[in-house]
Amino acid sequence: MxxxxxxxxxxxxxxxxxxxxxxxxxxxxxxxxxxxxxxxxxxxxxxxxxSGNSIRIGITGVPGVGKSSFVETFGNLVLEQEKRLAVLAVDPSSQATKGSILGDKTRMGKLASNKRAFIRPSPAGAHLGGISSKTREAMLICEAAGFDVILVETVGVGQSETAVRGMVDFFLLLMLAGAGDELQGVKKGIMEMADAILINKADGENITAALQAKSIYQNALHLFQPSENNWKIPVLTGSALTGEGIQGVWDSVIDYEKQTKMNGYWEQNRANQRLNWLNDQVDFLLRKAFQTHPIVQKNLLDQREKVRNGIVNPMIAAAELMSLFLGK
Amino acid sequence: MxxxxxxxxxxxxxxxxxxxxxxxxxxxxxxxxxxxxxxxxxxxxxxxxxSGNSIRIGITGVPGVGKSSFVETFGNLVLEQEKRLAVLAVDPSSQATKGSILGDKTRMGKLASNKRAFIRPSPAGAHLGGISSKTREAMLICEAAGFDVILVETVGVGQSETAVRGMVDFFLLLMLAGAGDELQGVKKGIMEMADAILINKADGENITAALQAKSIYQNALHLFQPSENNWKIPVLTGSALTGEGIQGVWDSVIDYEKQTKMNGYWEQNRANQRLNWLNDQVDFLLRKAFQTHPIVQKNLLDQREKVRNGIVNPMIAAAELMSLFLGK
The missing domain is CATH 1.20.5.170 (Single alpha-helices involved in coiled-coils or other helix-helix interfaces)
Structure with missing residues (x-):
């Protein structure tokens, strides 16, 4: 092994x-x-x-939104452009759901069997900071192996969207319409992180509801300030099942690439992401060194309990733990 | 001195x-x-x-929204309830704007002259982590001094809202209506952090626009998931100038206190805030120890530049800096 x-x-x-x-x-x-x-x-x-010669695309959405089907349909469309495609997944949940995102191979059969595609489920169960770093490194390795387009998939859990947003060029949010779903599935803050929104499953009887949802989301987006790259977030409708509208997502990616490479944002964003990665990694290593320090470990739970109950001022608890850590 | x-x-x-x-x-x-x-x-x-026996209220909004006038009007209303009121400010900007938030004493003249009120501008120029800790401690001291209601004011800059949200019981967002302003002033992510939204300056010719804005914001809020405390965020209109509608803000605060004390969220939120404060403070001290470490300092800029330019992998840079820090 x-x-x-x-x-x-x-x-x-x-x-x-x-x-x-x-x-x-x-x-x-x-x-x-x-x-x-x-x-x-x-x-x-x-x-x-x-490394570095790819378009890095992050994809998120609640369970049931059709991420696997989307990746299959979108991925095959990307392959038709003579591109090479790698699919990675970030799943910060436990071992129990290992591979859950990409485990359903039947939905990605065509993609998985294509020689120009590479599909890799996430390492499960690790600390998010660790996963992020490893996904970032996996992206670099895939780029060195010649993949032009990298899809990073995440589930709508905890901080994983923010982590993925911080390592890709383009962040796509999949949503659902109909039956009031558009009022339910929006995790706070996620909508504003997107570079494009696709309302999936816009097929058959769902089309009217999808168009309504599109209008609602477009209005909601007007409430947000324009992002620093001057990109206007498109709200698209489509169906990973029928393929309808999926080309529009790829067109948006290409438009975004052109526009932000022109105005310098693309490279600036990547340079910032590298620096953030450095900072994240330093923070991660600092916390790890702190938490695994034997004398800190011996005192941490007790101090936390006292702070939780309001018996000890957090400033004092922090200072005492730091003294132990620094050996002063 | x-x-x-x-x-x-x-x-x-x-x-x-x-x-x-x-x-x-x-x-x-x-x-x-x-x-x-x-x-x-x-x-x-x-x-x-x-300490702990107060209602801690955070207030934010863009410059020009009328925060000072609101604090004056709302503060006097609180004093009329036989409460004692302390006003603190968090301003993470530089020395140049020291005291800018509460510097305009003329707008708070009545409040400042009341014996049951205490007004304190923020320390300016310090690191945000430091300011947050100091504001948190200032709150505790004011509570020990017998103040029942503590207003913490912040400007819509950087991370200050998130910091203030993390140290108060109730977070109020002031907004403006009219002339498309409602589409401009919303900083990403802030609206979802609010426990109430007041559309200020809803007086004279502004009233119609304020009611329209109220409707827009209410619709936008429907897009968000209900918060964990089951509180339905009210969107209010009012005028700090005429006093109209300001009582509604106080009523919302009291409703919120009743409801969340009943369902246990109030104390749970405070316990979590204490633990977060501990974590923040440990992170702050760890970063400070790292950044002020003489050998790390000597190498940090160089490593950052190499990471920014993509010459060195952030993981390697972080590991090397950590070795220097831990003396290995």
């Missing part, structure tokens, strides 16, 4: 686009073993000059 | 409601001098058992 290759073998294999080695390389970076972490970091660093 | 009293003098003075000593105590906790920080922490800890 822990069969490992040499750094050079990983590097050459990935650069040649060898899918088996690509998969093993991602397994390597997902590993939490000390020796793996070291080689993984070297591998990512070695592949860095070959 | 740095005249300091003994811990006991501060404590007794605050508990007696001595406004001069209260002011000096807040100056003490705002100080960044090492000796002050130590006494301040002891003072807050000593006052902790006497």
């Amino acid at each position: 822990n069969k490992r290759l040499s750094l050079d073998t990983y590097r050459e294999g990935v650069l040649e686009g060898n899918r088996v080695i690509l998969g093993q390389a991602i397994t390597l970076i997902e590993s939490s073993l000390g020796t793996d972490i070291e080689i993984a970091a070297q591998l990512v660093q070695a592949l860095l000059p070959h | 740095n005249k300091r009293l003994s811990l006991d003098t501060y404590r007794e003075g605050v508990l007696e409601g001595n406004r001069v000593i209260l002011g000096q105590a807040i100056t003490l906790i705002e100080s960044s001098l090492g000796t002050d920080i130590e006494i301040a922490a002891q003072l807050v800890q000593a006052l902790l058992p006497h």
Whole structure:
């Protein structure tokens, strides 16, 4: 299970686009073993000059919105443009749902069997900070392997959308219309993070409701300030089942790429994302060092309980824990 | 300027409601001098058992929305209920705008001259994490001094709303109507953080526009999921100038207090806020220790530049900086 290759073998294999080695390389970076972490970091660093040449697209939406069907339909449409497509998933939930996002292979049969597509479920059960870093590294590796379009899928849970938004070029929100669903499924703050909204399942009897929802969302979007890249968020309707309207999503992605590469936002956003990644990773390592510090561990629960009950001022508790951590 | 009293003098003075000593105590906790920080922490800890008995209300809105006038009118209304009122401000902007929020004393003349009111501008220029902690401590001290209602004012800048939202019981968003303003002033994500929205300046010719804006905001709020406390966010219209509708804000606060004390959310929210404060403070101290570490400092800019330009993988940069920090 822990069969490992040499750094050079990983590097050459990935650069040649060898899918088996690509998969093993991602397994390597997902590993939490000390020796793996070291080689993984070297591998990512070695592949860095070959990365960056893709369009990174994040996709989110509540369960049942049809993400898997969308990825299948949209993915095949991308492949028709002579592109190479990688699909990654960020699922911060527990081991119990491991692979749930992409586990339903039957819905992605056509995509999974295409040689120019690569599908990879997320590592489950890890800390979100860890997952984010690993998904970011997996993206870089896929880019070095020659993939032009990378889809990062996430479920509408916790902070995963924010994390994914912070690592992609374009963020797509899938929504549903009908039966008051448009009033239910909107997680606070998600709508404003989107670069495009697709109302999925706009087929058959659903079409009227989808158009109504489109109008509602467009009005709601007017309430938000224009984003810093001057992009006007399109609200689209479509059906991953029939394929209707899905081309519009790809057109939006291309429009967005053109416009933001022209005004400099594209590269600026990526540079900021790299710096945020550095900051996130430093914060993550600092917290990890703090939480795994033996003397801090011994006192943390007790201090938290006192703070929760209002017995100890959080400032004092924090200062005492920090003294323990810094060994002062 | 740095005249300091003994811990006991501060404590007794605050508990007696001595406004001069209260002011000096807040100056003490705002100080960044090492000796002050130590006494301040002891003072807050000593006052902790006497704190917590207030309604903490956060107020935000864009510049020009009439926050100062609102605080004056609303504050006097609170004083008429035989309450004691403290007004604090969080302004994360630079020294240049020091006291800008509450500097305009002429608008708060009546309030400032009332013995049951206490008005305190924010410390300007400090790190937001620092300001938040200090505002939180200032609230506790004001509570120990017997204030029943605490207003915390913030400007619509950066993360200050989120910070204030995380330290109050009730968060009020002031907005404007008319001339398309309702489409402009909404900062992303702020509307969903509110426990009530007041459309201010709903007087004279503005009334029609205010009612239209009310309807727009109410519809937009329908798009959001109900919050965990089951509170339905009211959208109110009013005028701080004429006083019309301001009682409605106070009624909403009281309704909210009753409802959330009944369902347990009030205390649960405060316990969570204390734990978040602890976490924030630990993160703040960890980052501070990291950034002021001499060897980290020597290398940080260089590493950031390499990460920004895509030359070094953020994971490697973070790991190297952490090794320097931990002395490994």
